[in-house]
Structure formats: C-alpha cells, structure tokens
Amino acid sequence: MTSLVDTESDDLLLLERQLCFALAVTSRSVIAAYRPILEPLGLTHPQYLVMLTLWEREPRSLKEISTVLRLEPATLSPLVKRLEAAGYVSRERSADDERQLALRLTPTGDALRREARAVPEKVVDALGIGMDELVDLHARLSAILQRISPLTDAG
Numbered sequence: 681m682t683s684l685v686d687t688e689s690d691d692l693l694l695l696e697r698q699l700c701f702a703l704a705v706t707s708r709s710v711i712a713a714y715r716p717i718l719e720p721l722g723l724t725h726p727q728y729l730v731m732l733t734l735w736e737r738e739p740r741s742l743k744e745i746s747t748v749l750r751l752e753p754a755t756l757s758p759l760v761k762r763l764e765a766a767g768y769v770s771r772e773r774s775a776d777d778e779r780q781l782a783l784r785l786t787p788t789g790d791a792l793r794r795e796a797r798a799v800p801e802k803v804v805d806a807l808g809i810g811m812d813e814l815v816d817l818h819a820r821l822s823a824i825l826q827r828i829s830p831l832t833d834a835g
Contacts, residue, residue, distance in 0.1 A: 713806040717799055721792060722766055726751075726759050728799070734769065735793045739782035741774065768792060 695701055714725045723731065733745050742760065746753045760783060763769045768789035774780040785793075804811060 710803075710807065713803055714799075717802045717806065721795055721799075722768075723792075724759075727763055728796070730756070730759055730763060731768065731789065731792065731796070734783060734785050734789070735796070739772070739774070739784045741780045741782060743780070745783065763789070 691697065711725050714728065718725060718728050721728075729749050730745060733740060733748050740748075742753055742756060745751075745760075746756050749756070760769065760771070764771060767786055769783050770786055771781045771783055774782040804814060807814070
C-alpha cells in the first residue's frame with residue numbers, strides 16, 4: 681500500500697508543478713511575443729536588452745552591460761558586434777581605462793529609441809494581460825530575483 685507521504689512526493693515531481701518549467705515556458709512565450717514587435721526595429725530580444733541599457737546611460741563597458749543583463753561577456757560580444765554592424769552602437773576605447781571598450785549609441789541607435797517607445801505597449805497588447813497583473817508579476821519576480829541573486833552570483 682502506498683503511503684500519503686509517497687503520494688505527495690510523487691506529486692511534487694509532476695512536470696506541471698515545477699516552478700522551473702512554468703518559468704521557462706512563460707519566458708519563452710513572452711520573448712516570442714517580442715519577436716514580431718522588435719523585428720521592424722531590426723533587433724532581436726537580447727539586442728533590445730543591450731539597447732535598453734544604453735538608452736538608460738552611456739557610455740557603458742561591455743563588462744558593465746554584462747553585469748546588468750546577467751550575461752557572460754562571451755555571450756554579449758557577438759550581440760554587440762551585430763549592433764555595431766547594424767549602425768546602432770560604436771565601440772571606443774574608454775577615456776578612463778584604454779584597456780576597456782566603451783559602448784556608445786550612434787545617432788541611428790539614439791533615433792531608434794523613439795521608435796522603441798512603442799514596444800512596451802505593443803507587448804502588453806500582445807500578451808493580453810492587464811497592466812495591473814503585469815506590474816504585480818514584475819514586482820514579484822524582481823523580489824524573488826533580489827532574494828536569490830546572491831545564490832546565483834556565487835555560482
């Protein structure tokens with residue numbers, strides 16, 4: 681005879697009860713909603729994230745962007761090279777440390793910001809979720825990220 685404890689532990693292993701599965705599928709679905717919205721801007725989702733960091737403040741080093749986006753520099757480098765080839769960013773030696781490359785927006789990259797202002801609203805429309813629910817979800821995910829950040833940074 682199966683005990684209640686065994687049944688509960690088996691239930692904990694159901695795919696539909698896994699937080700990692702729900703987050704992974706939701707993440708892929710949300711990012712997929714960005715694709716047709718970003719395509720006319722000539723950006724992929726990861727490139728959009730890089731541009732967001734530069735629209736907030738520039739110049740930024742590759743290392744700084746890597747830290748903000750929680751991406752490995754090796755992952756970030758090809759993204760930046762494609763943004764540079766598209767004419768959105770330039771890489772220059774940092775005035776503070778010539779060993780560092782500073783990323784700056786080009787006039788084209790700066791102008792793209794005006795077009796990108798429509799992205800968040802279009803994404804909200806594409807997701808079909810109320811703004812209150814999205815704001816609440818963002819706050820909850822941000823709070824979880826803050827709590828687990830030391831764990832994942834120690835990695």
